[in-house]
Amino acid sequence: MFTGIIEDIGVVSNLKSELDNLHITIKSRISSELKIDQSVAHNGVCLTVVNINEDEYTVTAIKETLDKTNLGTLNVNDQVNLERAMKLGDRLDGHIVQGHVDQTGVCTEVKEANGSWIFTFKYDASLNNLTIEKGSITVNGTSLTVVNSKKDAFSVAIIPYTYAHTNFNTFKVGSIINLEFDVLGKYVTKLTQLNK
Structure with missing residues (x-):
């Protein structure tokens, strides 16, 4: 974990x-x-x-x-x-991440926002993964909060510290990134599909 x-x-x-x-x-x-x-x-x-x-x-x-x-x-x-991997008993500063990438996505926009950055990513929604506004998402292993959630796309706001201490500073339009969707959301989605 x-x-x-x-x-x-x-x-x-x-x-x-x-x-x-x-x-x-x-x-x-x-x-x-x-x-x-x-x-x-x-x-x-x-x-x-x-x-x-x-x-x-x-x-x-x-x-x-x-x-x-x-x-x-x-x-x-x-x-x-x-x-x-996290140590048992440590603070969980991000969110629960399994290290099991669900799919890749593509960077579609990088926008400077007066001291921070907004990155937008598109992904294949046919794989039944989803994001929700203010929910958790992992992009290239980085725990982030979703903003502007859509059916097949979402954005994240990146602060200067994260920009400097991750490979976000190398992303450009067209960059392929790894996505791990929130584990709780995946279980809810699966249960919803089973009950249809």
Whole structure:
């Protein structure tokens, strides 16, 4: 489980394909604190640490993960939002995040708002995911509050701290992002569909 509060921005230092898998090596300030088998969220995707070498560590993404997330589009030197799993008993500063990306979305607008930024994203509504006004959403692993919710799109307001300490500062129109919708909303949606 994660909170959606980004700890560090890692930089992709190596990508190695092996059959349908992709081994992703990340350079990060938290690398020396990690352990083999530990879970780390990468742009919101929970992956297991398989190797550590000084200030770099490696995780492996399988085909299903590459098909459903933006990790398959990574290039060397790309920035990745990182969060280690939460500790039992810690404050839940964001919201409950599983690290299981539901689908990708596309950035359709970036608007500066006199000291903050409004980012708008579009997603495939046929997958039955939804947002609600003032509800929680995870974008590239970052816990955010939805504004301007629509059937297939939503916006989020980004404060300067979040802009500087996540990879939001690299987003532009057309950027593909990972979305994890609120887990409670997913259960309610499923129950509603079953009762029809």
